Amino acid sequence: MSICILGIESSCDDTSAAVCKDGQILSNLIANQEVHKAYGGVVPELASRAHEQNIVPVVDQALKRANVALEDLSAVAFTLGPGLLGSLLVGSSFGKAMALSLGIPIITVHHMKAHVLAHFIDDPKPEFPFLCLTVSGGHSQIVLVRGYLDMEVIGKTIDDAAGEAFDKTAKMLGLEYPGGPLVDKYAKEGDPKAFGFARPRVGDLDYSFSGLKTSVLYFLQKQTKGNSNFIQENLHDLCASIQHTIIEILFKSLIRAIDKTGITRVAIAGGVSANSGLRQRLQTLGEERNWQTFIPQFQYCTDNAGMIAISAYHQFLAGDFAEQTVSPKPRFGF
Numbered sequence: 001m002s003i004c005i006l007g008i009e010s011s012c013d014d015t016s017a018a019v020c021k022d023g024q025i026l027s028n029l030i031a032n033q034e035v036h037k038a039y040g041g042v043v044p045e046l047a048s049r050a051h052e053q054n055i056v057p058v059v060d061q062a063l064k065r066a067n068v069a070l071e072d073l074s075a076v077a078f079t080l081g082p083g084l085l086g087s088l089l090v091g092s093s094f095g096k097a098m099a100l101s102l103g104i105p106i107i108t109v110h111h112m113k114a115h116v117l118a119h120f121i122d123d124p125k126p127e128f129p130f131l132c133l134t135v136s137g138g139h140s141q142i143v144l145v146r147g148y149l150d151m152e153v154i155g156k157t158i159d160d161a162a163g164e165a166f167d168k169t170a171k172m173l174g175l176e177y178p179g180g181p182l183v184d185k186y187a188k189e190g191d192p193k194a195f196g197f198a199r200p201r202v203g204d205l206d207y208s209f210s211g212l213k214t215s216v217l218y219f220l221q222k223q224t225k226g227n228s229n230f231i232q233e234n235l236h237d238l239c240a241s242i243q244h245t246i247i248e249i250l251f252k253s254l255i256r257a258i259d260k261t262g263i264t265r266v267a268i269a270g271g272v273s274a275n276s277g278l279r280q281r282l283q284t285l286g287e288e289r290n291w292q293t294f295i296p297q298f299q300y301c302t303d304n305a306g307m308i309a310i311s312a313y314h315q316f317l318a319g320d321f322a323e324q325t326v327s328p329k330p331r332f333g334f
């Protein structure tokens with residue numbers, strides 16, 4: 001009999017549903033929330049309200065596109081955390097109610113582990129063990145992946161996440177939220193060496209991005225005092241230089257992790273792994289240093305339920321089911 005899983009993701013501001021049948025993703029629907037743009041960041045209360053509006057049509061479409069009926073489902077999976085409590089509550093309440101009404105089990109998924117397991121949706125799939133640089137709006141981690149359900153964080157940010165560094169510096173440049181994709185777009189036409197910004201001195205495999213943020217802020221304050229059009233006149237070079245600095249910071253610790261562990265299978269995951277500069281740098285470094293590199297498809301970089309459904313598939317095989325009494329974990333640790 002087939003294992004058919006509905007996955008639901010609602011940890012932040014994207015409502016997503018996907019269907020996975022025997023390890024194959026048959027559909028992956030994502031409803032983005034435009035409402036936050038006007039506020040320059042995600043407003044938790046508005047996010048949960050938008051999830052409530054989106055969840056039924058998104059789940060419905062995911063099942064239709066997969067050509068899967070409710071009675072074909074073997075389990076319902078949803079993100080348990082980490083994330084915004086109100087947002088998580090919508091996906092988890094919906095998932096639990098649906099599983100209860102269908103008389104099938106629930107599977108709870110860790111959002112950051114799911115970003116890593118997005119690598120098992122398409123080919124080529126990495127062999128174990130591998131290292132995964134997981135970079136999103138809330139996290140920056142180097143994960144040592146020993147198995148589908150066996151992962152260890154060996155490096156992490158001590159302050160801001162890489163995505164936050166993109167979004168917050170983008171905001172200083174007057175760009176809309178989320179700024180990461182816009183910085184990426186403008187950076188393509190800029191000089192990455194035009195401006196130099198502070199790099200952190202953190203130990204070993206950890207990250208820090210707050211110094212970069214302050215460095216960009218002071219630099220812009222100084223420059224705009226002399227020329228109020230400085231940002232408009234230099235937008236492309238500013239974006240390219242900021243992006244270059246973030247990428248260099250990310251690779252410094254990642255290279256240390258590769259040297260330390262001797263593992264040369266290297267993957268990137270999470271929203272920031274959609275960044276074209278980061279993808280290019282990984283590919284170039286991989287060719288130079290003989291690493292085997294893994295870069296996910298764009299739709300599986302940013303938040304998506306495909307990664308939830310594929311994680312749940314491996315949890316299903318391992319018999320890792322949850323009880324109806326389970327509650328969302330906004331600060332779900334590894």
Ligand code: KG4
Nearest residue numbers: 136137138163178180271272274275302303
């Ligand atoms: O994984 P994700 O969709 O959500 C979280 O779990 O946080 O990551 C969102 C983050 C945001 O900070 C966004 O600006 C960043 O990923 N991002 C990018 C790009 N696309 C998304 N950052 C840089 N370049 C991109 N192309």
Ligand code: ZN
Nearest residue numbers: 136271302303
């Ligand atoms: Zn994410």
